[in-house]
Amino acid sequence: MANITKKVSWSSRTDESGAAGEDTPLLNGSEPPRRSRQDSLRARPKEIPHNEKLLSLKYESLDYDNIENQLFLEEERRMGHMNFRCLEISRWVICGLIGFFTGLVACCIDIVVEILAGYKYKEVKENIEKFTEAGGLSISLLLWAVLNSAFVMVGSIIVAFFEPVAAGSGIPQIKCYLNGIKIPRVVRLKTLLVKVFGVICSVAGGLAVGKEGPMIHSGAVIAAGVSQGRSTSLKRDFKIFEYFRRDTEKRDFVSAGAAAGVSAAFGAPVGGVLFSLEEGASFWNQMLTWRIFFASMISTFTLNFFLSVHHNTPGELSSPGLINFGRFDSETMTYNLYEVPLFIAMGAIGGLLGALFNFLNYWLTIFRIRYVHRPCLQVMEAMLVAAVTAMVSFTMMYFSNDCQPLDSNSSEDYPLQLFCADGEYNSMATVFFNTPEKSVRSLFHNQPGTSSPLTLGLFTLTYFFLACWTYGLAVSAGVFIPSLLIGAAWGRLCGILLASITHSSDSMWADPGKYALIGAAAQLGGIVRMTISLTVIMMEATGNVTYGFPIMLVLITAKIVGDYFVEGLYDIHIKLQSVPFLHWEAPATSHWLTAREVMSSPVTCLNRIEKVGTIVDILSNTSTCHNGFPVVVQVANSDEPAKLCGLILRSQLIVLLKHKVFVELARSRLTMRKLQLKDFRDAYPRFPPIQSIHVSQDERECMMDLTEFMNPTPYTVPEETSLPRVFKLFRALGLRHLVVVNDENKVIGLVTRKDLARYHMGKHGLEELQLAQT
């Protein structure tokens, strides 16, 4: 959509593989990418050119495939039945802890936001009331805007300056992580802290955001932390759960954490499990699913329990999630067959509006990548948005003359009288002068007639643009609640219009809450396009399965309509980050491609017993930066392929070099300590760079025996294998490197994630993305 780029040749270099290409991939067809990166380090240019038809080389893959080397197999074979049972119990304990801490974090966020927002709205309300009569409401507006901006400034500063990866909802990042991509710093403790404080600030700052999306990210970070039994940031190692210090196990726990996050956010444990499976799992393992389910359950339960204590009703398990849609009573709110076409139509509207939202946000994000990339600019933009939000809300309330009688059992927390008569309140304030969660609930449950069509229409319009502007700011915040709010507003509007068209105030048409729910589902579906998990989340959040069927219909329609125009919001942001994301299947028309054409070659191979100097040189070669090296029997001639006998990773070689596991040819150093799996686990996941390891000239002459450490049975494919077949193997097993061999088992290439992610279906058939060091 943006720039048009030239295709790079097949053998472009990747940082995953040991394949060395001759040609350098070009950024925008003109400038070598490495120079541009160095430039950007020296002095940030005013405009950063961006091209979404690129795949970034800076993202590495997770290894979902176990490295079954001799050390690993020996350990596994030593372990008895009881050991495995203990491990299984530890897994359950960890999942329980993940759920507990996720619930706790959600609870903290909820309570702190409640207190802060309560303080803010109270102050502003008093101020407004003071100045309504006297005139001079501009002072109230100023107070409100300043309070908002102050909160948002704090939230934005910590995100922009300390941990930019904590920006946004975190769902795209977690999607990528579960897809098998290592996003730097995404599951660190610091990210969690910034995320939690950031989301509190942005919600309290009155932005058009929700605190639900960030919960998913928070859950994932908690999972990554708890499951490793240590914190690298805090330099504490509890010496527990050491068995789980590898990507395979960690990723399983992160799935559980993400599910626990969804569960805490929406009170939807089943929805959480489905979310994790939908986003993460190319596999489905029953025990894993159980554990994810367990974590989700504990999470919602913990949140529920602590919130009930906070609300002085301990033991009353009525608030399972951060957002609570309130009770939809199945008696009063039924639907009928002839309403089904209406629901479908609303789904289509949701799809259209969602596509518009995504499209606007796409351009905005492109603009931000180009021009708003300095932290101070980002903070200023966030503050501006906060001030504008306050200003727009205030203006809307000021000019609205939709007054409603103040009911004693109304759900209004901060009813604003403004220019209404005594005993009445401003209806526009219901939706603007409130936290978004409460506004959603009012739209679902307020009695018919509590807001005029004009109020709802104006609200939809302004909030749509505010939410669109807000998503992508350097603050930690989610898009679920704003989407629901927009949808609920126009859904309620539809309901009111329908009732007025049919002139039947007592029929079922008259209940605008039902249409608000359907509208909310349609809008959310149109923006994020999640599927079956979203249905279940909505179903669980309403606490009523009666609406399961219409919600499904609406979501499917919204997805079909929306997909026709533009992708889902998360997918757009993933694409803009040039992440090598692997979809479910290879493009349909890619059967004409074979492994031979897809793979990177020639490959940098290592011998089974290799000179230390050679290894150091290969690892130090910054122009290739390979991560996996096939081990071959003997490289006789560098042009001729040699027989494959294993695969070794950069991280393993680094550990070997660090521990100086060398074999001196002259006198064999028998005192050498035997390396154990523990050494690899201790170094995981932050392996030192090769530059930090000193290898003397003497040592360079030593040899290293890789036999014990390499994976002796890497997965291989013959060179004639079609791309869909390669893709299927790669995706189903979560591989990082797939060796391509000829019919004599000799290495001729290596397929990595980027080689596969390059191909995607464009408007005009199969397209190929460029690889670049962005």
Next chain:
Amino acid sequence: MANITKKVSWSSRTDESGAAGEDTPLLNGSEPPRRSRQDSLRARPKEIPHNEKLLSLKYESLDYDNIENQLFLEEERRMGHMNFRCLEISRWVICGLIGFFTGLVACCIDIVVEILAGYKYKEVKENIEKFTEAGGLSISLLLWAVLNSAFVMVGSIIVAFFEPVAAGSGIPQIKCYLNGIKIPRVVRLKTLLVKVFGVICSVAGGLAVGKEGPMIHSGAVIAAGVSQGRSTSLKRDFKIFEYFRRDTEKRDFVSAGAAAGVSAAFGAPVGGVLFSLEEGASFWNQMLTWRIFFASMISTFTLNFFLSVHHNTPGELSSPGLINFGRFDSETMTYNLYEVPLFIAMGAIGGLLGALFNFLNYWLTIFRIRYVHRPCLQVMEAMLVAAVTAMVSFTMMYFSNDCQPLDSNSSEDYPLQLFCADGEYNSMATVFFNTPEKSVRSLFHNQPGTSSPLTLGLFTLTYFFLACWTYGLAVSAGVFIPSLLIGAAWGRLCGILLASITHSSDSMWADPGKYALIGAAAQLGGIVRMTISLTVIMMEATGNVTYGFPIMLVLITAKIVGDYFVEGLYDIHIKLQSVPFLHWEAPATSHWLTAREVMSSPVTCLNRIEKVGTIVDILSNTSTCHNGFPVVVQVANSDEPAKLCGLILRSQLIVLLKHKVFVELARSRLTMRKLQLKDFRDAYPRFPPIQSIHVSQDERECMMDLTEFMNPTPYTVPEETSLPRVFKLFRALGLRHLVVVNDENKVIGLVTRKDLARYHMGKHGLEELQLAQT
């Protein structure tokens, strides 16, 4: 648990592989299995010995792996973007049809059962009322027993004599199918017809059975039929959907069918999707999940619509499934934190009772396999059970003096007065003199006090044994409803006891319906042990997510407790059938086994250009009956392994032989028609046996070129690969044959499903099952 058997040597022969072993696996360590099979064909012995530590060789695998041979690739490469889009649309259309027909079948079953059962109960009720005063109730009993037996006789005869695979709920068979095992005749039209009529007869016959399980099987058969666009039984080919005539596509549709079945049975579309994924998918594909979801939706919608028409309330979508738990109102039925331990305790009881049920049924099934294997015996047993059920029910009602006042808005369809005063009815008759679905609903929703503890206790006891005796009869019937009914009865009993202990008739303890629901979940979980799908099914059937959390807790507890004693009911029956079922993961302690030890060898290989006579001889060898043959470059010496270049299946060779795709060495027959994919698709899935193909002596001398037809890129593993690694590859990709090669890419063995299914965790660590021709 039964006989103890000797282990067979590693190289035992399998019917899947091209591997030829020298030794014959022994049945019970004494008798060659093939002779015993021939014996059984000649004259059925009085007692059939059974040993569950066997894996039967009669089950073949489905090929979930596409055969990407030249023909296939050429076709795929010819197809443009639009063709793939059309295919995708066809898939959606098929899923819609599957859902529609499944809903229709469910609707038919429901209506016919309602009519028949209504007729029966009316007759018997009139008869009882006539004789209650006059004395001579034994005539009523006789009438009831004869009516029941008559219905059951019809149902049992069609099952036992025409289609034994239609017996039972069909869920174990569908589990196996989705696991990748070809159960003979399981998805045929005849099976569907027998299933549908059978279930109508057995439910109308008053057996302790449900009609929900069979719906899952019915959905699967419908899916298999619709997706192929033809019926082999009816000899009609509609010439549509020809692309889908292979195992990969068919299995996907069968998943959708099973989900549609669950959806129609319980009104649980999400639960249906989860069921299919839990049982079937070793993969998770988003588009597939969507389609499954769509089929489920259409299915429940169709059922709902037609039932609403039948009930003269068209358009009122209130009965989404065959079983309807009725409305659980969230206002009156809440639960509190201190009830959670109670729920867990009830889960444990459910687990214990479920284990007892399964254990009794296990011994009964062993007994049946040994002694009740003749169809006429089976019919007689079924009739006996029907008569006994009537007799027991009658006795219970006769001796019960639990009379309840007859309420005008009571849900009783056939209130029996018996010896109660006028205006009262017999409470025992509520549960016995009714279809099981309605009894479940009464137990959930009747007012507190409608049945005495004694009634409930006696009912639980008798129904438990009746249901246990019934499951496994040669009738088509499910175990869901009886389980729910038993659980609801003792759950309600628990509720009543709790209320009487706490002496608080007005507190929430007093609502026995809540405990009935929890008890039903616990009992069902204890018997079938399904997990997350069952939670969602229960949640959707109650139409209320408030109970989601307690139901989860109960199901988890029931599963943990039950698994401690004995497996789930379906797993027991799968095991008793000696099916080579692959679980989620390889046994934990199997890392010491490698592909070399697991594989079958030596392997019967074919040359790329092979003599027709050789092929015919290999295929005709009934003692091996191999299904897949590695194609090698040249077998120089049969002892030395040759280089792998492809894999070909028996079914493909049969088609090639049938179409005489020979190359005559002397004069090249250029007029030969080029074989197309269509020829293979037309022959699918009932490939003729080799005996039916006549090959003349001349033709035997011809050669056959396999290059175009073999899969040139079969998946391979090196011989040192550990069993878990082999297992993971095999399971994740749904393979049928996995070639084991040495480091020169030469074939040294073949791993098939049975080689992997042989290893399982027993009480004393890893155990190995025997292979036999049972």
